[in-house]
Amino acid sequence: MTKFSLKNKVALVTGGGSGIGKAISLTFAKQGAEVHILDFNLEAAQDTVNEIEALGEKAAAHKCDVANQSNVENIVKSISDKGTIDILINNAGIAHVGNIEACEEADLDRLYNVNIKGVYNCIKACLPALKKTGNGVILNLASIASTVGINDRFAYSMTKGAVLTITYSIAKDFIKDGIRCNCIAPGRVHTPFVDNFIKNNYPGKEEEMFDKLSKTQPIGRMGKPQEMADLVLFLCSDEAGFITGSNYAIDGGFVTLNGN
Incomplete structure (x- = not known):
């Protein structure tokens, strides 16, 4: 038996057209999952799909603005109507450099809409399908900025702190439905x-x-995107069935070793 197999699983990956999301999408596909990539950049998403299909695996690209609830709901419904949704990866996110003085209201709104509301929209839309499976998995991308102060990252840190507490809340509220929810906290990748x-x-x-x-x-x-993807694979696999409500640092020792 292959360890960490995702055979017969359907996974949704937001922001799967590049970076960490692309590495997750390819890794999941290689482990047998049918991967749906939701990305604002449809061309990038389709490029990832092409790479997956070249491996002989199944994938589809969907142009999606995660900040738009109806857009997310329509895409999720189109997928769930054809079968199950077993895994949701909330990877899509945007950054901002600057402290609170350099963060304008428009900057704050932009990061909130993608990094917080986007996670909310995707979880809310996928919950009915995840409940049906009896063992659904949600994996959120938090950050070292969720737990420690980083210079000139006010808005980004705020939103990633919210992703961390979203993870804890979802894990507690839906454990009775067999849903596991965890997050990883990457350092600089x-x-x-x-x-x-x-x-x-x-x-x-x-x-x-x-x-x-x-x-x-x-x-x-x-860090390397593949290193992030390998940890995500483990946390979304059946082998991690006893893990929920946890935040996993993957940061080269940044949080615990800096300053010690």
């Missing part, structure tokens, strides 16, 4: 977002800044 951030904010100093940001983790490097 090397994704296209990081590369673009460095390029846009530190032109001509890309290598220097990449090295500096890498060393903020005690382990001396950034």
